[in-house]
Amino acid sequence: MMQGHHFTTYEDFWQWSVQHKEDFWQETVANLGIQLQQPFSSILDISNGIEQPQWLQGAQLNIVDSCFQNDAEATAVIFQKEGGTLEKISQKGLENLVNKIANSLRNLNIQVGDTIAIDMPMTLEAVAIYLAAIKAGNPVATIADSFTPNEISVRLKITQPKIIFTQDVLLRAGKTLPLYQKVVEAAAPKAVVIKASNTEIQLRPEDIYWDDFLSDKTDFNSVIQSPDDTITILFSSGTTGEPKAIPWTHTTPIKGASDGYYHHNIQPGDVVCWPTNLGWMMGPWLIFAALINKASIALYYGAPMGTGFGEFVQNAKVTMLGVVPSIVKNWMKTRCNENMDWNTIKCFSSTGEVSNPKEMEYLMQLANVKPVIEYCGGTEIGGGYVTSTMVQPNIASTFSTQALGGEFVLLDEKHQPATKGELFLIPPIMGLSNSLLNRNHHKVYFEGTPTFRGQPLRRHGDQLERLENGYYKAQGRIDDAMNLGGIKVSSVQIEAIVNSLPFIKETAAIAVSPSGGGPSLLVIYYVEKTADFSDEERYAMAKDSIKKQLNPLFKVADLVKIKELPRTASGKVMRRKLREIYEKP
Template sequence: MDKTVWKPSKRIIESSNIYKMMQHYGFDEYKDFWKWSVANKETFWEATVKNLEIKLAQNYTSIVDTSKGVENAAWLKNSKLNIVDSCFQNEDNETAVIFQEEGKSLQKITQKELLKLVNQIANGLQDLGLKEGDKIAINMPMTLEAVAIYLAGIKAGMPIVTIADSFTPNEIEIRLNITKPKVIFTQDVLKRGEKELPLYQKVVDANAPKTIVIKTSKEKFDLRKEDVFLDTFLSSKTDFNTVIQNPEAIITVLFSSGTTGAPKAIPWTHTTPIKSASDGYYHQDIHKNDVVCWPTNLGWMMGPWLVFASLINKASIALYYGTPTDANFGQFVQDAKVTMLGVIPSFVKYWQSSKCMEQFNWNAIQCYSSTGEVSNPLEMNYLMQLANNKPVIEYCGGTEIGGGYITSTVVQPNIASTFSSQALGGEFILLDETNNKTKKGELFLIPPIMGLSNTLLNSNHYDVYYKNTPKYEGKLLRRHGDQLEQLENGYYKMQGRVDDAMNLGGIKVSSIQIEAVINKLSFVKESAAIAVAPKEGGPSVLVVYYVENSSKINVEERFQQAKDSIKNKLNPLFKLTDLIKIEILPRTASNKVMRRKLREEYLK
């Protein structure tokens, strides 16, 4: 077991948000406080809504109503609100967003200035004739404009469909067809160092609806006749009356990998961000006027998480427009005085091998947080030392949770690559293959938990998460698909997935999506894609086994074709590590491919 590398001082414990709550309810031990938070969910979430100062236009009659079953829990029953109002409760002149374009200097925008831009966009949407309930899509990097557009749509009662900027036209089109937005916002190009990658053109190739384009390049180019630049679209009107809605109104639609190949369209409601902000408040210990940086995109749940966990907690969002793997990002973290830095383990691996971040003073960082992939203890220990020994809050959850189910805290000893606690206000159980409680097995959530999804746009929600799940002590359990191990000291380690989903480069994708692309190659009869966790820990690598269709193409050419196909049809961030020919794929009696057996075979 890894040794403890960070222990909280009395000062750190006593200045934490968790400690304030523990004091209020008379707890000395964190473990007792967590138990209380799940045994008294109503009291815990009621206090949390108060701590976060969630702004309600009409108060709730009960914090949660489970009269239609825990799987249909109604939070903030009978209240009226718009969660965006809770994002603008700091002083007008405090910094809301710190941002830096590649090669340019650091810029800051106050809460008052951000609200003005949000209102101009919201008015612009209404000027287009859009009304409450109409969907808007965003396919662009995480910029100041992206944050403002995101908040503006929600403020106007128009659900935001978020699509990651790394997707191919085919993947963008699939998501547009599922959600049918009236307009989409994008950029002309995506700048990556000296390169300019087309973004508007990808959206056009995806047969997108009316597109509003942010111009970032000096190059001239023509728009389709129905499309406009953001400058033309923006209203001059800087006031806007927030559209007040029911708590269960959809504010955003995110996509997660489905095991059928089609992405699951997961709606977030006005109550989902309360879970994001709650985790940020307790677990990442975000305080007023902190600076929160997490390189991400609105297309992944950490994008919306970053917006809500920062702004609801009255902290600044720090956005760097370049890549997070080079020294310029390190300079930005130093200059922006980032206090909470979020990472995916792949970044840290690169920072360690290049040593590019060692020159900077990151001492303003109070804690890190890591998500998206399984981390490696050696790399996480290295990360901790970059800020003069600061803890890493390991954090794992899901788009359909609105945050994490397992995490760490700043009030407990920090052990690299382990989780010290189930998330406050939520509970899970580990079961073995015979549905008995175990220390190493499949994780099942115990609803209700604030933030858990109740609907899917393109699937039956009950079938996906609850159908045929075992009961535990008479309680309905919710499927999630992760495998965990609880260690002797009570901490947890991630053991990968039980289903056919995988995390590649911090992005969840199903095996079936990859196999569908590989199976179209001329030399492939059938295939099986697996994610393999290295023995020493760290991010999973993508391996594909295939049964051959007779072909004269050589091994190198086959690998290149498979690699290009995944890159061009799915996502350039999915890197193929190995392509292996096999005589026959191992199958169960019911003809399902035994991917677990292939993983075991590969690791021999």
């Protein structure tokens, strides 16, 4: 596109993409080959205001149709079970499976508009179920398989699905972990259960196994909908406890696919691997960014921490490998992938946490010095707002540019432009959410925000620093949310759990940055209620409560006793002050 418009620098290209948004997104829709059953009358309509933009106005489509434009025999998914061998399914094979599932949903009387849920690892079946539901006009509530029954229950109550898809157990790193059992404890609706092991489990009377669910019928006509119809409900932790339920529409995947196309250079025939889950936005992102761009999805069913994963990347001939920085930290510590042949990799991408330059430079070396595309965005964005490119110098742990088609501004505490400050998005941007299921969208993202050049701004919560060379560096969150292991969670959620411990009067959970940079560490300050229990016992109790009641992936780095929590005049806990105290040399 740069050549077509005679841009000589990337900066000129980005400026054009935000100054001529309608032209940029219209050309992007064409470049991605987005399939429309009825063309749009206008690419963008803001007659209802900047908070409620209408993209592809007047169009009719089903975004899943855009995922099946490749040759019938082209590889759609490459997958491997832990300890197994490489398997592949073609574009036609995946489409047939998707259609079988869509017909099966109708056989269970799941009608257009009914929500279904998925709580299972990222497998071939998970990808097919996800696409089939959207093709059949059924929004998908996606739930991460690592969540506790309590957290699963919260998400089911918000979305009210008619049916849930899950596995009997999780097989990971040589361990057999319960999954169906957690779904049952969460009082889930009728479940379709996929057998991942030979372990015998007792199903509830209303539940059925996958083989009894799946139809043989391989023809199914996509349900054609409006661009703003909901296709997915994802969850992102807010700052008030209950997670925000964020609907994705048929236009949201266009944002993710465009980021894959422009920023990650995903091309037809590429192989894209990103260890993730449908419960996090990178799961749906992976599906759409790969398939719309006619690339293959690479799925490893085991843990991405050892040589098994490294060999899968090698044998699948992965061309773009996405990571969470915590994974790279483990690879560097164990040196498990240093003897792999990763020469097919064209670039890496890193998201979910602040990365460490030393670790990212190590990652580059694993594929003979290939660039790392730093990528930061949000579930409510559908992709990234700041990232890197393949046409600019790559500097470890920095972002080289604002994402194409989108714009933001950094403001200080007085709402003046600054080189380091809170990030505010400048709408409209394709992919941005227009609604929330369980919150007032205006209050969450727009109420009380400043204006910039006369334009209303949208709140996001991240803090960035613009460097002297024009690149950007992540500085964590400005609000009470945090990213732990690539998962966004609120301080309030953590505090609600540890506050129930017998020795605790009150707490404040914060995320602190290691001195050398890298993923945030969870630190919990607490005011003592009773002198019972040793420091070691207290620490163990805090770790155990979070593991069992919230997420076993969240690790407590430190438990710190304090006489009283610092508060503002209005009584709000000053978590930023606690971060400053903890990080002070």
